[in-house]
Amino acid sequence: MVKYFFNETDIKSTWDHVTTAFWQRYPNPFSTHVLTEDVVFREVTADHQLRTRRLLTKTNRLPRWAERFFPTNLSRSVYILEDSVVDPVNKNFTTYTWNLNHTTLMTVRERCVFQQSEERTHCTLIKREAWISSGIYGFSRPIQEFGLARFKSNQVKAMKGLEYVLANMHGEVPQWHLRDSVKDASGKAKGAAMVATEKAKTLASAATPQKPSHDIPLDLRYCTVVQAISRVTALCLLPLLRSETECIRLISQGRTQLILVQRNAQRRKM
Numbered sequence: 116m117v118k119y120f121f122n123e124t125d126i127k128s129t130w131d132h133v134t135t136a137f138w139q140r141y142p143n144p145f146s147t148h149v150l151t152e153d154v155v156f157r158e159v160t161a162d163h164q165l166r167t168r169r170l171l172t173k174t175n176r177l178p179r180w181a182e183r184f185f186p187t188n189l190s191r192s193v194y195i196l197e198d199s200v201v202d203p204v205n206k207n208f209t210t211y212t213w214n215l216n217h218t219t220l221m222t223v224r225e226r227c228v229f230q231q232s233e234e235r236t237h238c239t240l241i242k243r244e245a246w247i248s249s250g251i252y253g254f255s256r257p258i259q260e261f262g263l264a265r266f267k268s269n270q271v272k273a274m275k276g277l278e279y280v281l282a283n284m285h286g287e288v289p290q291w292h293l294r295d296s297v298k299d300a301s302g303k304a305k306g307a308a309m310v311a312t313e314k315a316k317t318l319a320s321a322a323t324p325q326k327p328s329h330d331i332p333l334d335l336r337y338c339t340v341v342q343a344i345s346r347v348t349a350l351c352l353l354p355l356l357r358s359e360t361e362c363i364r365l366i367s368q369g370r371t372q373l374i375l376v377q378r379n380a381q382r383r384k385m
Contacts (some may be wrong), residue, residue, distance in 0.1 A: 127342070144276070164202050196212065
């Protein structure tokens, strides 16, 4: 069984610009999984078509559940072969891609067609198809599901990367970037408002005089004041401290050790 994917969308840019941007896609902020690209050969045919074969290297991180079943030394990179045909006469650009290694684990074949829109000549129609298969007996279905999900995610990144390159070519800012910037600004404003509110509450609480609590036992109140020492040490100090003020003064002067020595001396005399 093979998983099939189909998507059709259009991009608001002429076919000439989209074709030019395609060859300038890498690097871009959305293609961090693409490591290398190399042109194997390129030629112009008699009917003025440009034929190109490229070799790309991409990361190939396995899902966590698959790491238990496959060798740890399995290559984390996948080699992609891409054949393309550019037909400037008919305004058609077709690419075919497939992976060269890990074919038993999963094979992904993709065909993408960039064609000038007949209704709107200032737009380019993009048709994308993919076939995902696996030869692992007993695991083919989850592997294909994983491959399909990753393919969809990568195609979203690919479209954003293409729009990014097109925007740089025209000196513009992509619409998705404007939406993300507005969302980020709104989120930062809300975060700043929450921080300011919490700070105001803290200042108001500090400004309000605190009444001493008489419901808490005396030894526990002293333990709260003497936070730098343990509860046992605080209980040993209670008979020797005449007031809470003296307790704080002695702690600030570092005289707690002297008091404990005096306490031990009194016990020996008894």
